[in-house]
Amino acid sequence: MKLFYDFHIHSCLSPCGDEDSTPNNIVNMALLKGLNAIALSDHNTGKNCPAAMAVGKKNGLVVLPAMELTTCEDIHILCLFEKYEDLQKLENHIQDTRLKIRNRPEVFGRQLIMNENDEVTGEEETLLIVSSGVSVDEAAALVKGFGGIPVPAHIDKQANGIVGILGAFDYGLGFDIVECAGDAGVNLPKITDSDAHYLWDISEAEHFIEAETCSAHGVFEALKKLAGGGKA
């Protein structure tokens, strides 16, 4: 079946994400747009994923747990998972390597952790958008080791894109799939996402993936198949 997706959406936990981008608002907007599957991908954390996944489950939207990892070169890597426990392992790993700079909410924005009722249950105090200690050389193997799919994010953009920062796409880094809007001249399967920081920027039902079932497992298997060049 065709499942319309947007696998790169920020919530109010990202300092640059709008405070209206709560778990419920994101799920409801995705449903209004006609999407079947999304991933919640905040900068260097997955702490709002459990709430978004629970709201998705109640409302018939697949929500994959994810994060947008910042490498030490300031390259953004979208890390998609099927299970939140696996994403947590990645978060625990990078937690210790991330620079601990105190967030200044008045400058960067608040970093709100919410439950499935959109109630604030915590606030991340260290700034999430700083680089982790993970280098782009080790990122793909690290994410795959935890059971995730690493996807160099917005590779057609200069800022924080792998091509803009390294000067060219290095096929030896172990990535099997990329994220871009147009043709970035990279010979790998691609996905196209919104990178929405505001609710209204979430994708329309435009890009789809062929999956066996409309479930987190079905979508994740479809992504693995796509990343494997069509091989199961």
Ligand SMILES: [Zn+2]
């Ligand atoms: Zn990014």
Ligand SMILES: [Zn+2]
């Ligand atoms: Zn992003």
